[in-house]
Amino acid sequence: MKPGYFSLVLHAHLPYVRHEEEHRLEERWVYEAISETYIPILWQVDRLKRPLNWTVSISPPVVEMLADPLVQDRYVAHLDEMLELIALELSGERSEAEVGTLHFYERRYQDLKNTFLHWDKNLNQAFRTYREHGYIDMVTCTATHGFNPHLFTDQAARTEIRSGLNCFERHYGFRPTGIWLPECAYTPGVDRILYEEGVRYTFVDEHALLDADPTPSKGIGAPVYSPHGVALFPRDQIISGKIWSSMIGYPGHPDYREFYRDLAYDRDWDYIQSFMHPEGIRFDTGLKMHRITGDTDEKDYYVRDWAEHQIANHATDFAETLEAHLEAHGAQTFPPFLVTAPFDAELFGHWWFEGPEFLGQVAERLEQFGIETITPALFLERHFQDLETVHVSMNTWGRKGYGDVWINERNEWMLRHLHMMETQLVKDVADYRGTSPLADRALKQLIRHYVLAVSSDWAFILDGQTTAQYAADRFREHTRLFAELETALYENKLTDEVLDAHFRAYPFLQDEDLEVDTFLSPHDYYVTKEREAExxxxxxxxxxxxxxxxxxxxxxxxxxxxxxxxxxxxxxxxxxxxxxxxxxxxxxxxxxxxxxxxxxxxxxxxxxxxxxxxxxxxxxxxxxxxxxxxxxxxxxxxxxxxxxxxxxxxxxxxxxxxxxxxxxxxxxxxxxxxxxxxxxxxxxxxxxxxxxxxxxxxxxxxxxxxxxxxxxxxxxxxxxxxxxxxx
Missing domain, CATH: 3.40.50.2000 (Glycogen Phosphorylase B;)
Known part of the structure; x- marks a missing residue:
């Protein structure tokens, strides 16, 4: 084996966009992620059928939506509609290049449907099975991807962490010792809560270690311990950049599928209307018929054989680059040099259509090159005694490396509402905990409204101005529901019907995932839980x-x-x-x-x-x-x-x-x-x-x-x- 290790970490996350009403455009985000990322990654794991030592992080919103019967049935209907559209396309006069691309999509969507039905429409079963077989390792994220540096209270941070772990354990049957902090955002003190909740490692951007005090002797070639004993695994940007960089990354190759060109905008409205939104809104179908071609508006048709040829080339190039990188640091011992490569899972498949196949072929090349892949959990088992302890300041992997994305002139107004909700929850739990079954249930529902509001996705979307109205509306809706339920609690107007209605609006997390006592202040916790005849x-x-x-x-x-x-x-x-x-x-x-x-x-x-x-x-x-x-x-x-x-x-x-x-x-x-x-x-x-x-x-x-x-x-x-x- 070559000196050193490689650790791939894929983080699957979407905001909770499950809606009771039909035809919500945001729910298509889930369909796209399933079709382009989650199932294609599972195909690679199933194809290789061996321990890959990939770590898959899957966030509670994704877990809950994958398990939701309403989302499952709508996804099957979506696949059937896509197959119907492909059949319509093939029935018309099309060029040979178009027909070849359409036949590729026809096979692909039928395979997607077969795989989805094989797992009884719940992909959590697939990920869980492959983890239990030892093919992959799995961790999770905080409850709703809340940006922890902006949380006002320790109670809110603990609730996000514990609820996320509880949700994951309910679906996957075990409690992970690793966690993906949203946006890789670390702030001093969160490691104490993580350690107390049983978390032993997480991931940070490389500048977290390069700017640490003291500077680690291994640089980013090894994780470090935080002051409270949580291992921080740093992203290696040199290696990761081969994949995500817009300048040197693989996804921009002319033979790969073009993301921004979709069939919906190449067809007349009368033709495509029945596949679009009932209110007359065009949206991406997912049938992207063209390849990147080059820096031109004129795009050639996608040729799958050409794309597969490039996948093989790029997988080999990546393995060679990684080999040279590890050999350059081959003298490092105790521990050997580690390259940690954490990514948003949706980069592979959704943004880079050929990404999952690339990962599968990389796994094969690394085995051929004698490069050992390792999970963070296994690395700690081997080398827990070799790590240094340092102090790390607040940092993220976002723009400029800190909180610029999640607090700026477009989204800063959210923070005052979130901080008010946190402090109100501390007060409400102290005042009403245990006063009645309805009050306890209401407190859990208030926590549910809060965690749905605190999702970092809303601030991220407002920063990027993509679907900004939806993000702002969702945030305001959760704060409104919180205020309405809190008023009912204060005025003693709680009923089962009121609480049922609040849960039906967003049936995220079960009551067993939410622990009211996490919002007790430290002294209130002592008084209500431990102080008896003192x-x-x-x-x-x-x-x-x-x-x-x-x-x-x-x-x-x-x-x-x-x-x-x-x-x-x-x-x-x-x-x-x-x-x-x-x-x-x-x-x-x-x-x-x-x-x-x-x-x-x-x-x-x-x-x-x-x-x-x-x-x-x-x-x-x-x-x-x-x-x-x-x-x-x-x-x-x-x-x-x-x-x-x-x-x-x-x-x-x-x-x-x-x-x-x-x-x-x-x-x-x-x-x-x-x-x-x-x-x-x-x-x-x-x-x-x-x-x-x-x-x-x-x-x-x-x-x-x-x-x-x-x-x-x-x-x-x-x-x-x-x-x-x-x-």
């Missing part, structure tokens, strides 16, 4: 709380909190938000909230302290709806205002830990700031039940500068709880 909690306010601080206040706070938690106390820690850390996290009995400032950056330190304390108070007023606090414990002077206020309003004891005072930190201090801090520190000495001071602080010296009472004492050892005496 003891009253201790509220801790501190300007520092991170586990990697050594010495000083930060270390003392962490040690104090962890010691109390081990003794059975439930600890709620409020501390300032820091970039890169979670706003909420829980470790056993310790709940940590990182609180953002209630106003933009304020230059004066006292204004910043005041804003931070306001944030503490506001959050606690929300927490007391679910948590009962038995004491407030604050650290350092910067948390005193909120601690004093909360202890009074909650009517609980106040404990203070002051490892140092302004006069001990700055014995020669003077001025307005010094005096202000001194006054704040004095106030807690007067109001706290107990004030614990550091070992370096002399209480006698403190008494000469502060109004010290008998409530001041040195810090207890960590083995002794400060709360037992008064709480």
């Amino acid at each position: 003891a009253d909690a201790i509220l801790v306010l501190t300007p520092e709380y991170t586990g990697n601080v050594v010495g000083g206040l930060g270390q003392r706070v962490v040690e104090e909190v962890e010691a109390r938690a081990k003794q059975g106390e439930t600890m709620y820690v409020l501390t300032p938000y820091k970039e890169g850390l979670l706003e909420y996290e829980r470790h056993d009995n310790v709940h940590v909230y990182r609180v953002r400032l209630t106003s933009p950056f304020l230059e004066h330190v006292m204004n910043q302290v005041a804003a931070q304390n306001v944030g503490y108070v506001k959050l606690v007023h929300e927490l007391v709806n679910a948590v009962r606090f038995k004491a407030v414990h604050h650290f350092d002077w910067m948390t005193i205002p909120a601690a004093r206020s909360l202890a009074k309003s909650l009517a609980v004891p106040l404990y203070s830990t002051m490892l140092s005072f302004e006069t001990t930190r700055n014995p020669h201090g003077h001025g307005g700031l010094f005096d202000a801090i001194h006054r704040i520190e004095n106030s807690v000495l007067a109001e706290a039940d107990t004030v614990y001071v550091g070992a370096d602080v002399s209480i006698d010296e403190l008494a000469s500068r502060y109004a010290v009472k008998d409530n001041v004492t040195n810090c207890l050892s960590l083995d002794a709880s400060p709360y037992k005496q008064n709480v």
